[in-house]
Amino acid sequence: MRPVAISEISIVNCLGAGQEATIAAIRERRSGLAPCNFETAVLDTCIGQVSGLDEFHVRSDLNAYDCRNNRLAQLGLQTDGFGGAVSAVAEKYGAQRIGVFMGTSTSGILQTEIAYRHRNASNGALPADYHYAQTQNSFSIADFVQRYLGLKGPAFVISSACSSSAKVFAHAARMMSAGVCDAAVVGGVDTLCLTTLYGFNSLQLLSPTPCRPYDVNRDGISIGEGAGFALLERAAEKPAAGTMMLLGIGESCDAYHMSTPHPEGLGARLSMQGALDTAQLAPNDVDYINLHGTATKANDASEDQAVFAIFGGKTPVSSTKGSTGHLLGAAGITEAIIAMLAIRDEVLPGSMNTKNIDPALQCNYLLDNQNSRVRRILTNSFGFGGSNCSLLLGTAE
Amino acid sequence: MMQIFVEGVGLVGPGLCGWQASQPLLAGAASYVHTPTVVTASDLLPSAERRRVGIPVKLAIAAGCEALLHAARDAATTASVFTSSQGDGENLHQICETLASTERNISPTRFHNSVHNAAAGYWSIATRSRKPSTSLCGHDSSFAAGLLDAAVQVIVDTDPVVLIAYDQAYPEPLHTVRPINASFGVALVMTPQATSKSFAVLEISFELRQESETRMQDSSLEALRSGVPAARSLPLLSKLARKEAATVFIDCAAGNQLRIAVTPCC
Numbered sequence: 198m199r200p201v202a203i204s205e206i207s208i209v210n211c212l213g214a215g216q217e218a219t220i221a222a223i224r225e226r227r228s229g230l231a232p233c234n235f236e237t238a239v240l241d242t243c244i245g246q247v248s249g250l251d252e253f254h255v256r257s258d259l260n261a262y263d264c265r266n267n268r269l270a271q272l273g274l275q276t277d278g279f280g281g282a283v284s285a286v287a288e289k290y291g292a293q294r295i296g297v298f299m300g301t302s303t304s305g306i307l308q309t310e311i312a313y314r315h316r317n318a319s320n321g322a323l324p325a326d327y328h329y330a331q332t333q334n335s336f337s338i339a340d341f342v343q344r345y346l347g348l349k350g351p352a353f354v355i356s357s358a359c360s361s362s363a364k365v366f367a368h369a370a371r372m373m374s375a376g377v378c379d380a381a382v383v384g385g386v387d388t389l390c391l392t393t394l395y396g397f398n399s400l401q402l403l404s405p406t407p408c409r410p411y412d413v414n415r416d417g418i419s420i421g422e423g424a425g426f427a428l429l430e431r432a433a434e435k436p437a438a439g440t441m442m443l444l445g446i447g448e449s450c451d452a453y454h455m456s457t458p459h460p461e462g463l464g465a466r467l468s469m470q471g472a473l474d475t476a477q478l479a480p481n482d483v484d485y486i487n488l489h490g491t492a493t494k495a496n497d498a499s500e501d502q503a504v505f506a507i508f509g510g511k512t513p514v515s516s517t518k519g520s521t522g523h524l525l526g527a528a529g530i531t532e533a534i535i536a537m538l539a540i541r542d543e544v545l546p547g548s549m550n551t552k553n554i555d556p557a558l559q560c561n562y563l564l565d566n567q568n569s570r571v572r573r574i575l576t577n578s579f580g581f582g583g584s585n586c587s588l589l590l591g592t593a594e
Numbered sequence: 595m596m597q598i599f600v601e602g603v604g605l606v607g608p609g610l611c612g613w614q615a616s617q618p619l620l621a622g623a624a625s626y627v628h629t630p631t632v633v634t635a636s637d638l639l640p641s642a643e644r645r646r647v648g649i650p651v652k653l654a655i656a657a658g659c660e661a662l663l664h665a666a667r668d669a670a671t672t673a674s675v676f677t678s679s680q681g682d683g684e685n686l687h688q689i690c691e692t693l694a695s696t697e698r699n700i701s702p703t704r705f706h707n708s709v710h711n712a713a714a715g716y717w718s719i720a721t722r723s724r725k726p727s728t729s730l731c732g733h734d735s736s737f738a739a740g741l742l743d744a745a746v747q748v749i750v751d752t753d754p755v756v757l758i759a760y761d762q763a764y765p766e767p768l769h770t771v772r773p774i775n776a777s778f779g780v781a782l783v784m785t786p787q788a789t790s791k792s793f794a795v796l797e798i799s800f801e802l803r804q805e806s807e808t809r810m811q812d813s814s815l816e817a818l819r820s821g822v823p824a825a826r827s828l829p830l831l832s833k834l835a836r837k838e839a840a841t842v843f844i845d846c847a848a849g850n851q852l853r854i855a856v857t858p859c860c
Contacts, residue, residue, distance in 0.1 A: 356710030396705030448726035582715025
């Protein structure tokens with residue numbers, strides 16, 4: 198893999214809009230999770246909701262794309278100066294030479310859920326103002342982002358459940374390596390909807406309290422929503438010291454079960470080892486691991502075994518899902534950006550809500566923030582269908 | 595330009611019962627007779643999973659297995675790229691009906707089948723493959739997105755890849771807003787170097803649209819091509835069946851296209 202530089206990032210979730218809001222919440226140990234009051238959902242659970250989306254509208258020339266997911270995407274593109282930075286890069290390379298690779302799990306499905314409540318009483322038709330291609334279809338998020346930014350290069354959506362927006366980095370890196378594009382906007386956007394709330398409820402995986410990763414009493418996830426974006430470019434032959442780099446990528450499948458991880462974390466091990474191998478690094482080169490850490494009994498137990506098998510019990514690890522909730526298709530890039538902020542601001546996030554670490558788990562799990570200078574971070578994302586992706590991020594020397 | 599080799603094809607669709615059986619009509623040597631798509635759940639799936647899968651998963655596994663058999667290649671050691679314009683439309687419809695009712699409890703199976711990568715998940719379970727796998731969507735350009743991504747992966751990772759594209763018609767009321775004509779699945783096994791099984795070389799370029807999309811001569815096959823995103827593959831399959839050098843154009847999003855120079859080999 199040719200080295201990839203990460204030039205710009207942008208992040209929005211229940212902790213706030215922007216890099217500074219996110220890192221401030223981590224420093225001040227604030228969680229964004231609160232009891233569920235979303236739409237018409239009646240469920241005993243907590244969610245990580247982005248405020249203000251109900252009043253927000255997408256740019257008027259893209260009106261047909263107006264839905265919660267694309268609103269959050271636009272908010273992300275307006276945050277941290279991201280859209281402006283992309284415009285500058287488009288001047289440099291040309292709009293046709295910049296790819297758009299977006300991850301999402303449920304796209305604008307909320308529009309379809311609402312439309313099904315307003316079907317024509319006599320013929321069952323969906324309302325006339327329902328725009329399938331621009332909202333429901335998974336591609337809509339890449340289509341919207343590409344149009345919003347005025348880009349003209351290759352564009353598609355990766356939808357592999359909760360690994361989606363980690364995998365976008367792999368696709369973009371390969372596209373640049375093959376010369377199909379010179380730079381890429383990668384991102385992940387997933388928003389609250391009834392399908393995921395009632396779906397995870399049916400699997401009995403929703404915690405009634407803010408989720409508690411690694412806790413002996415952990416009892417499920419808290420669903421959140423968020424957007425994250427990164428601008429990727431080919432790295433220079435000798436990148437300037439401090440340049441944020443995508444060092445390694447690992448991808449694998451569990452080949453085990455649709456909604457339960459492999460009990461010994463076999464797929465997770467392959468994915469983490471793949472990231473180390475592409476980066477040509479050893480386990481002790483990694484300073485911190487941002488876990489997938491969903492706070493389900495099964496995920497944390499299986500991931501712990503996999504991490505311990507490769508890294509042993511010294512490397513500090515934690516999950517930030519107690520802060521943000523599980524952002525599903527946006528989790529991968531959100532946690533990759535948190536990792537980049539942790540390197541930049543020299544703070545490793547301690548887990549929120551976790552009180553008593555499960556004695557059966559063996560990794561060095563951080564309950565409190567740790568101020569330390571770190572160079573390389575691994576971040577894990579695992580999804581339904583047994584889809585795994587690990588990213589290794591770090592700064593150039 | 596990216597050069598890759600094709601060593602296996604799988605196909606299932608209306609009037610198209612496998613690549614081997616469909617080659618004469620795709621080559622123009624036999625006439626097309628419409629019959630509904632016939633697809634069953636793969637015996638490779640454990641019995642519990644076999645009962646749970648929808649049409650899109652059956653399409654994907656059937657096409658993928660035929661292509662790998664043709665290539666004499668083990669799925670467990672082959673990376674995969676899945677692409678679909680929508681995933682399981684019947685399942686989405688059932689979930690949205692349930693959520694619009696007063697009793698909102700959707701079944702766990704419906705929920706895990708709702709992910710766009712359901713076919714990839716069941717594929718890995720059926721074939722025991724832990725190799726990298728991805729699941730893409732490009733709306734009408736889903737096949738082109740998958741072919742581009744699979745070719746890039748073959749070139750960059752220098753490993754064989756099976757590309758599997760599939761689509762299913764939505765039930766009403768979604769069919770009216772997103773008409774898809776038929777259930778269709780196609781798979782291509784691609785390698786970075788020629789092997790004893792290679793029968794064609796593809797030179798693929800991603801470029802600004804300069805030519806109109808290649809169409810099918812037969813009107814029924816053309817209706818299938820334009821009516822199902824995964825069937826945008828038909829002109830490429832037709833050239834492969836004819837065993838003639840030719841160039842195929844397939845539209846991509848944002849005014850781009852794939853230029854695919856097909857040359858028989860070996």
